[in-house]
Amino acid sequence: MKREIDVLVIGGGVVGVCAAYYLGLQGRRVTLVEKGEICAGSSYGNAGLVVPSHSVPLAAPGVAMKALGWMLDPESPFYIEPRFDGALWRWLWRFWRSGSERHVRRALPLLRDLHLASRALFAELTRLEGMACAYEERGALYAFRTREGLEAGVREGQRLQEAGLQARVLDRAQVSQLEGMEVRAEGGVYYPQDAHLVPDRFVRGMGQQLETQGAEVLPHTEVLGMARQGGRVGLVRTTRGDFAPREVVLAAGSWSPLLAGQLGLSLPIQPAKGYSITFKRPAPCLAVPLLLGEAKVGVTPMGEWLRFAGTLELAGLNLSINRRRVEAILRAVPAYLPQIDPSAMELVEIWRGLRPATPDGLPFLGRVPGCENLTIAAGHATIGLSLGPITGKLVSQVVCGSPEFDLSLLRVGRF
Numbered sequence: 259m260k261r262e263i264d265v266l267v268i269g270g271g272v273v274g275v276c277a278a279y280y281l282g283l284q285g286r287r288v289t290l291v292e293k294g295e296i297c298a299g300s301s302y303g304n305a306g307l308v309v310p311s312h313s314v315p316l317a318a319p320g321v322a323m324k325a326l327g328w329m330l331d332p333e334s335p336f337y338i339e340p341r342f343d344g345a346l347w348r349w350l351w352r353f354w355r356s357g358s359e360r361h362v363r364r365a366l367p368l369l370r371d372l373h374l375a376s377r378a379l380f381a382e383l384t385r386l387e388g389m390a391c392a393y394e395e396r397g398a399l400y401a402f403r404t405r406e407g408l409e410a411g412v413r414e415g416q417r418l419q420e421a422g423l424q425a426r427v428l429d430r431a432q433v434s435q436l437e438g439m440e441v442r443a444e445g446g447v448y449y450p451q452d453a454h455l456v457p458d459r460f461v462r463g464m465g466q467q468l469e470t471q472g473a474e475v476l477p478h479t480e481v482l483g484m485a486r487q488g489g490r491v492g493l494v495r496t497t498r499g500d501f502a503p504r505e506v507v508l509a510a511g512s513w514s515p516l517l518a519g520q521l522g523l524s525l526p527i528q529p530a531k532g533y534s535i536t537f538k539r540p541a542p543c544l545a546v547p548l549l550l551g552e553a554k555v556g557v558t559p560m561g562e563w564l565r566f567a568g569t570l571e572l573a574g575l576n577l578s579i580n581r582r583r584v585e586a587i588l589r590a591v592p593a594y595l596p597q598i599d600p601s602a603m604e605l606v607e608i609w610r611g612l613r614p615a616t617p618d619g620l621p622f623l624g625r626v627p628g629c630e631n632l633t634i635a636a637g638h639a640t641i642g643l644s645l646g647p648i649t650g651k652l653v654s655q656v657v658c659g660s661p662e663f664d665l666s667l668l669r670v671g672r673f
């Protein structure tokens with residue numbers, strides 16, 4: 259027997275819960291299924307940064323070359339586990355091709371507008387009752403130890419400034435002054451419009467908001483299969499029975515290609531593993547989140563914690579923890595922050611998550627051609643927390659009417 263329902267949202271990460279919330283506000287009756295607990299995936303232990311400063315897409319000129327230089331070093335910020343996997347090599351080829359100046363020129367204004375709109379929604383959502391997730395609008399500082407790194411950081415800051423975002427170049431003394439502690443850097447770029455929060459508290463808080471709205475939230479419910487009937491998804495099989503939804507929203511992060519594949523759709527998303535290491539907040543501590551420019555490590559003071567996050571590893575759907583890479587993140591810290599010694603701090607958790615990465619650094623967001631009741635919202639890579647609320651709002655607009663932004667750059671069939 260299949261149960262007829264209105265909207266089925268697959269995935270209880272930041273994208274799924276925000277989509278379900280805004281669909282509820284549009285008056286839709288939502289069922290959300292999540293194979294683990296709410297916030298079991300990449301949304302759990304990330305760096306918690308809301309980042310208009312990340313409006314240049316990951317696929318930008320020079321990035322693929324730099325990554326190539328890093329990929330053979332197992333301790334570098336970027337690593338590819340050597341293996342024969344056709345989908346991975348096709349993805350890398352597309353990543354290489356996407357990193358053009360033209361792509362950045364087209365994508366940057368859209369990413370800027372989406373990040374800023376999302377930030378405004380964070381300010382609203384985190385004021386809802388029960389949303390205690392330590393949301394702070396303090397900006398973020400990118401610090402660089404080398405002249406070369408600083409010059410590249412300043413160039414990026416200028417580019418974002420020309421696009422209308424706020425960016426302030428700081429000298430060595432100003433960097434330490436802003437953080438309220440010694441930072442060993444040539445200088446930095448401060449982005450006052452960035453913000454941060456404790457990501458799992460935000461996502462679980464949104465899960466609670468769904469219950470308050472009257473949505474049906476089903477954790478520990480895995481989608482096992484989906485089948486087409488004519489030009490639509492007719493059946494979704496789960497560990498809690500079969501559903502016949504009027505609308506389906508696929509928001510399963512790095513697992514989305516597995517489910518889309520059952521409908522004959524190819525979604526080029528590669529899981530890009532990253533790690534975070536969370537400690538009890540030491541004293542003294544940073545005043546604002548700090549990104550260690552050359553090491554590509556984010557350091558976020560969040561609530562009662564201090565979290566270090568970094569590395570990007572293309573190793574498939576593999577959740578193992580590579581201690582060498584965790585240690586490489588921590589080893590990078592004292593060179594920038596001599597007053598912070600991770601080996602003397604109280605460890606809370608070591609975590610890994612899979613960023614869902616597309617070849618052009620833009621998510622998939624929209625309806626699927628030839629499958630009229632399916633909307634995909636996946637592939638947010640390094641910016642999924644930041645874009646979570648606006649993605650959710652746009653999903654509700656795609657399902658119920660027309661979106662407030664032109665989403666053609668994010669269309670599902672673009673590869």
Ligand SMILES: Cc1cc2nc3c(=O)[nH]c(=O)nc-3n(C[C@H](O)[C@H](O)[C@H](O)COP(=O)(O)OP(=O)(O)OC[C@H]3O[C@@H](n4cnc5c(N)ncnc54)[C@H](O)[C@@H]3O)c2cc1C
Pocket residue numbers: 268269270271272273274291292293294296297298299300301302303304305306307308309479480481482509510511512513514517530531532533534567568610611612613614635636637638639640641642643644645
């Ligand atoms: C180390 C690290 C640091 C990061 N820092 C930041 C940051 O500072 N700012 C930022 O914006 N982004 C950051 N990110 C990226 C961000 O975490 C992701 O882009 C975002 O969490 C993606 O959200 P999602 O909802 O698409 O996926 P997920 O959070 O992975 O959610 C997908 C959910 O779908 C569920 N699911 C999968 N298959 C099924 C199935 N068959 N049935 C039911 N449920 C299923 C999974 O269990 C999972 O809970 C970081 C990521 C990492 C790894």
